[in-house]
Amino acid sequence: MSCWLQDKTWEDAAKAIEASGGVAIIPVGSVEQHGYHLPLGTDSYVAITLAEDAAEQTGAVVTPPVWFGWSPHHMVRPGTITIRPEVLADLTYDIIKSVAAHGLKKIILINGHRIVNIIWMQICAERAQRELGVTVKIYDPAYMSKDIVGKLGFGPVGHAEEVESSHMLCRYPELCHLERAKDNPIKETPLFSVDPCFTHDTLCYVPSTLEHARKNAEIAGGTAGEPTKSDPEKGRIYHEHLVKNLVAVIRMLQEAG
Numbered sequence: 114m115s116c117w118l119q120d121k122t123w124e125d126a127a128k129a130i131e132a133s134g135g136v137a138i139i140p141v142g143s144v145e146q147h148g149y150h151l152p153l154g155t156d157s158y159v160a161i162t163l164a165e166d167a168a169e170q171t172g173a174v175v176t177p178p179v180w181f182g183w184s185p186h187h188m189v190r191p192g193t194i195t196i197r198p199e200v201l202a203d204l205t206y207d208i209i210k211s212v213a214a215h216g217l218k219k220i221i222l223i224n225g226h227r228i229v230n231i232i233w234m235q236i237c238a239e240r241a242q243r244e245l246g247v248t249v250k251i252y253d254p255a256y257m258s259k260d261i262v263g264k265l266g267f268g269p270v271g272h273a274e275e276v277e278s279s280h281m282l283c284r285y286p287e288l289c290h291l292e293r294a295k296d297n298p299i300k301e302t303p304l305f306s307v308d309p310c311f312t313h314d315t316l317c318y319v320p321s322t323l324e325h326a327r328k329n330a331e332i333a334g335g336t337a338g339e340p341t342k343s344d345p346e347k348g349r350i351y352h353e354h355l356v357k358n359l360v361a362v363i364r365m366l367q368e369a370g
């Protein structure tokens with residue numbers, strides 16, 4: 114049976130909630146340019162595939178995805194849809210409030226849109242915990258893959274780079290066009306890096322200006338990184354690492370009573 118709430122009748126939803134140990138997953142992504150080779154929905158697909166595989170092993174309930182993210186810097190390419198972060202925080206708060214009313218009080222937000230969504234997710238999560246008495250965890254693949262990204266030989270987190278592209282090649286090969294990919298290697302920028310995996314001193318993240326984003330878009334169609342080094346087998350290992358850790362987080366919440 115599908116893990117998705119929207120696929121169930123209300124009676125089936127009640128049974129699934131009962132069996133879930135109170136855990137709901139809300140996949141969140143973005144619809145934004147991802148270079149010449151990946152679909153606009155990449156960040157949402159990443160969150161969706163992780164949610165599906167972890168829910169299958171644990172019985173967690175998965176809400177319909179929040180397809181949109183905060184993407185002002187990607188408006189330089191067509192198809193990008195950006196939603197104001199305060200709207201996203203309110204929307205996600207209302208989803209949490211609704212599922213909590215039906216007994217899902219342990220919430221995992223999967224963030225497929227990396228560092229950009231985290232800002233409003235933290236504001237939403239804090240408010241939900243304070244006002245609704247729920248527990249909220251933010252599960253971000255970039256933070257949750259530090260142990261494995263280096264071992265797989267991937268470069269730093271960029272955009273539509275080899276990490277994201279390998280993952281997509283493994284899970285959604287029919288949506289990828291690797292033959293069109295163009296590299297835009299990430300240069301070391303001490304103090305200015307915004308890579309969550311960067312281990313040295315750094316400033317905090319601010320979404321790029323349109324001028325900066327435009328320059329990147331001109332170099333390699335919006336890619337930052339080296340997608341031509343992508344490999345679906347590495348994507349599989351990366352995916353399994355993320356699912357294993359997501360399952361561990363769900364089980365921890367389920368066992369917390």
Ligand SMILES: [Zn+2]
Pocket residue numbers: 147155156225226272273277
């Ligand atoms: Zn992405």
